[in-house]
Amino acid sequence: MSSEIDSTETEEEPATSTTDSSSVTTTGESQEKIQDEWTDYEFDGETKFSVTDLDVWYGDDHALQSVSMDIPEKSVTALIGPSGCGKSTFLRCLNRMNDRIKAAEVDGTVELDGMDIYQDGTNLVELRKRVGMVFQHPNPFPKSIKDNISYGPRKHGDIDTGLFARLLGRDDTEEELELVERCLKQSALWDEVNDRLDDNALGLSGGQQQRLCIARCLAVDPEVILMDEPASALDPIATAKIEDLIDDLSEDYTVVVVTHNMQQAARISDQTAVFLTGGELAEYDDTDKIFENPESQRVEDYITGKFG
Numbered sequence: 001m002s003s004e005i006d007s008t009e010t011e012e013e014p015a016t017s018t019t020d021s022s023s024v025t026t027t028g029e030s031q032e033k034i035q036d037e038w039t040d041y042e043f044d045g046e047t048k049f050s051v052t053d054l055d056v057w058y059g060d061d062h063a064l065q066s067v068s069m070d071i072p073e074k075s076v077t078a079l080i081g082p083s084g085c086g087k088s089t090f091l092r093c094l095n096r097m098n099d100r101i102k103a104a105e106v107d108g109t110v111e112l113d114g115m116d117i118y119q120d121g122t123n124l125v126e127l128r129k130r131v132g133m134v135f136q137h138p139n140p141f142p143k144s145i146k147d148n149i150s151y152g153p154r155k156h157g158d159i160d161t162g163l164f165a166r167l168l169g170r171d172d173t174e175e176e177l178e179l180v181e182r183c184l185k186q187s188a189l190w191d192e193v194n195d196r197l198d199d200n201a202l203g204l205s206g207g208q209q210q211r212l213c214i215a216r217c218l219a220v221d222p223e224v225i226l227m228d229e230p231a232s233a234l235d236p237i238a239t240a241k242i243e244d245l246i247d248d249l250s251e252d253y254t255v256v257v258v259t260h261n262m263q264q265a266a267r268i269s270d271q272t273a274v275f276l277t278g279g280e281l282a283e284y285d286d287t288d289k290i291f292e293n294p295e296s297q298r299v300e301d302y303i304t305g306k307f308g
């Protein structure tokens with residue numbers, strides 16, 4: 001826990017002290033006081049998320065400790081760090097998925113386009129439409145490829161192809177097909193499945209299923225796509241396709257991706273946030289800076305494989 005780590009620091013230590021003061025714990029992680037400037041990342045462009053003093057507990061487990069960071073729009077932000085450091089917890093805070101976990105308690109503010117998503121009265125359905133999520137294991141519905149994509153817009157009432165609409169001559173079948181085609185093209189799956197849109201999605205390969213899940217997420221017109229290790233269950237070819245797709249998507253969407261794979265973070269992201277044991281944000285900066293010249297000794301040790 002960082003509180004134990006911090007308690008080893010002396011009050012007199014100068015605020016600018018960096019790597020010189022570090023020593024190594026029994027877990028292999030060096031002890032070091034995080035400097036504000038290591039996490040105070042300034043970027044060009046608009047802010048999509050502004051997170052301030054975010055703490056998350058699961059019962060007594062303090063999973064995130066006073067995390068503050070701004071995430072720029074229309075770019076890829078990678079979240080990396082050793083197992084259990086709070087990456088997924090942080091990601092789930094961005095669309096309040098932690099609300100579904102009974103033991104989770106969240107404190108702090110998360111602003112999306114300047115509006116605090118934790119304020120009373122936030123419409124969670126609308127929020128999760130704007131901030132979609134793709135999980136580690138592809139989880140298509142056991143329905144046709146087409147229905148996987150139109151399910152969300154139908155549920156939200158954006159398209160209607162039901163019996164009543166058909167009887168009233170107001171059904172949106174053509175609109176549905178256009179939507180399916182657009183989303184499958186955006187997720188680079190159209191060429192592989194356009195001749196079998198009515199086949200069950202569970203018959204697709206793992207990589208195709210994951211791209212379908214991304215297409216399903218795009219169907220409700222999100223602004224942000226959160227991805228929790230989207231390629232970790234896939235082979236290298238399927239992984240490369242997902243990485244290319246993430247790059248394409250970042251032209252129009254804000255993408256935040258958790259990955260264990262540091263080479264992947266280096267390849268796909270514009271900026272990288274490094275979380276370390278105890279749920280601390282240790283450093284946040286341009287991805288090149290994080291991987292080539294990090295400020296924090298602990299981050300350097302993590303990136304060079306000394307622990308984690």
Ligand SMILES: Nc1ncnc2c1ncn2[C@@H]1O[C@H](COP(=O)(O)OP(=O)(O)OP(=O)(O)O)[C@@H](O)[C@H]1O
Binds near residue numbers: 058063083084089260
């Ligand atoms: N649903 C939950 N209930 C209770 N504790 C949880 C829950 N989810 C996460 N935690 C705890 O919160 C801490 C952070 O977990 P989290 O999954 O966010 O880390 P992570 O960095 O994403 O880990 P990994 O890389 O292994 O997926 C861990 O101590 C974990 O045990």
